[in-house]
Amino acid sequence: MEVEVKAARAKAAARKMAILDEDVKNLALSYMSDALIKEMPKILEANKKDVLEAEKKNIKASLIDRLRLDEKRIEAMAKGLREISALPDPVGNIEEMWKRPNGLQIGKMRVPIGVIGIIYESRPNVTADAAGLCLKSGNAVILRGGSDAINSNIAISSVLAKAAYEAGIPEGAIQLIENTDREEVNRMMKLNGLIDLIIPRGGATLIKSVIENSTVPVIETGVGNCHIFVDETAKLDMAKDIIVNAKVQRPGVCNAVETVLIHKAIAKGFLPTLVETLTSLGVEVRGCKTTKQICPAVKEATEEDWATEYLDLILAVKVVEDINEALDHIEKYSTGHSESIITEDYENAMTFLKAVDSAAVYVNASTRFTDGGEFGFGAEIGISTQKIHARGPMGLKELTTYKYVILGSGQIRK
Known part of the structure; x- marks a missing residue:
């Protein structure tokens, strides 16, 4: 053989x-x-x-x-x-x-x-x-x-x-x-x-x-159901740029974002612009009921959407009560790959970094950087999502x- x-x-x-x-x-x-x-x-x-x-x-x-x-x-x-x-x-x-x-x-x-x-x-x-x-x-x-x-x-x-x-x-x-x-x-x-x-x-x-x-x-490597949480203190232009990059630049890779969580305090002001931009770039947005109320044109998300690594121009969006609900959602659906918080609140940033149990955790940056070359390792063999021996790139x-x-x-x- x-x-x-x-x-x-x-x-x-x-x-x-x-x-x-x-x-x-x-x-x-x-x-x-x-x-x-x-x-x-x-x-x-x-x-x-x-x-x-x-x-x-x-x-x-x-x-x-x-x-x-x-x-x-x-x-x-x-x-x-x-x-x-x-x-x-x-x-x-x-x-x-x-x-x-x-x-x-x-x-x-x-x-x-x-x-x-x-x-x-x-x-x-x-x-x-x-x-x-x-x-x-x-x-x-x-x-x-x-x-x-x-x-x-x-x-x-x-x-x-x-x-x-x-x-x-x-x-x-x-x-x-x-x-x-x-x-x-x-x-x-x-x-x-x-x-x-x-x-x-x-x-x-x-x-x-x-x-x-x-x-x-x-x-174990690779499966990336990655999340970005947009906190209420986030700079919204920066948040939009990061989300677009994380979803659109190369949607078929494991460090592309699949779900965006948005604090309820900024949802009405932020979601319409975000959805319009993503839609213009060919992204299909699937949102929770609150997202759909704010942006009626989006497709309503199902339970399956929260657990899906699309590897495609599809993005799930959910409005959450606060950082704690965001953390609960990530804990339930994340594959342990890469998650990011967009915030100007130091305490929330530190809470996110400590509480999220993934191989790479970001503050105010795209998940697309989870890569051996971007980390300065040269080419990588893969992204480990386990905890023993090797983790991350x-x-x-x-x-x-x-x-x-x-x-x-x-x-x-x-």
């Missing part, structure tokens, strides 16, 4: 990756970046096939946008690899060191996880991001993208792997599962001993399936673990 063969090759490569010199890894990332630019026509031609197939299937525009590549996006992928090469290598760092009364020196050393499996949908740029981050952090990677991006992923992964191997990276360190049969994913999730960690990137259905079926450890450090190293001078335990 393809996945078993490639996992075994990755396991063998991972042993060599763990001790690879940083200069070799950085050279490989440079080669990979150059190769993406050099082979851009090949990649764009492959992507064109995927986009045409998606259009034939009438896949919604926001998802096609996630799939589509152009020169600018490929250049961004190449730039991301160069940024990763410029980041400090965490592997081998001893973060803590202490000395025991018996003279033993004990330290915590950063080490690669080993073989990381990435299961993802639609976005072919993930292929480059994942390969680059896993390489720099000393891991071997097995990529399994969605069938809708198979041509793009084959083109990108082959270009990256060839360039990396030419620079001295062990063969098998970057591999793509080309078989789009779902059984390959099922087998991949059971390869304990060959794969050390699986990271799913995609919609709620994919992530739920991996969490429920994998016997390999999983880091996962950069290089989050793709390592640690081991204890103990230096002695003949000590024996009595």
Whole structure:
């Protein structure tokens, strides 16, 4: 089976990756970046096939946008690899060191996880991001993208792997599962001993399936039912700009806002302008009963709307009594990704920051900044919405673990 063969090759490569010199890894990332630019026509031609197939299937525009590549996006992928090469290598760092009364020196050393499996949908740029981050952090990677991006992923992964191997990276360190049969994913999730960690990137259905079926450890990522609360003290022009950015700039991504909560004291003055602006930009607004009373043209929201990650130009809006009702709503419906408060009240801002249990919590800023690049991590492997090991944008450090190293001078335990 393809996945078993490639996992075994990755396991063998991972042993060599763990001790690879940083200069070799950085050279490989440079080669990979150059190769993406050099082979851009090949990649764009492959992507064109995927986009045409998606259009034939009438896949919604926001998802096609996630799939589509152009020169600018490929250049961004190449730039991301160069940024990763410029980041400090965490592997081998001893973060803590202490000395025991018996003279033993004990330290915590950063080490690669080993073989990381990435299961993802639609976005072919993930292929480059994942390969680059896993390489720099000393891991071997097995990529399994969605069938809708198979041509793009084959083109990108082959270009990256060839360039990396030419620079001295062990063969098998970057591999793509080309078989789009779902059984390959099922087998991949059971390869304990060959794969050390699986990271799913995609919609709620994919992530739920991996969490429920994998016997390999999983880091939960991605589902983003994100909220913005507009407090009564908010600067309304700023609030409108933030909401528009968070919804419209790229609606098909996990850090786009899906629900806006508005304090009742400002609802009548703010909602008509907000709805008019959003509607003019193609956004369908679904509102609570109070929202609909103020703006009769909006569609009435259902209970399902509050729990939905639309990934589309649709926004749920609810008028709330105060910050406490906003916090209760977020606690009930949030997926733990990103939430923002727009306010000029310091106490409310601090309350929101402390009370909201999400990976990224903002004051007076768009949720769209929950991104490894925007946080200064370089490209990211995903946004972790869990609390153990890694949370939020996962950069290089989050793709390592640690081991204890103990230096002695003949000590024996009595």
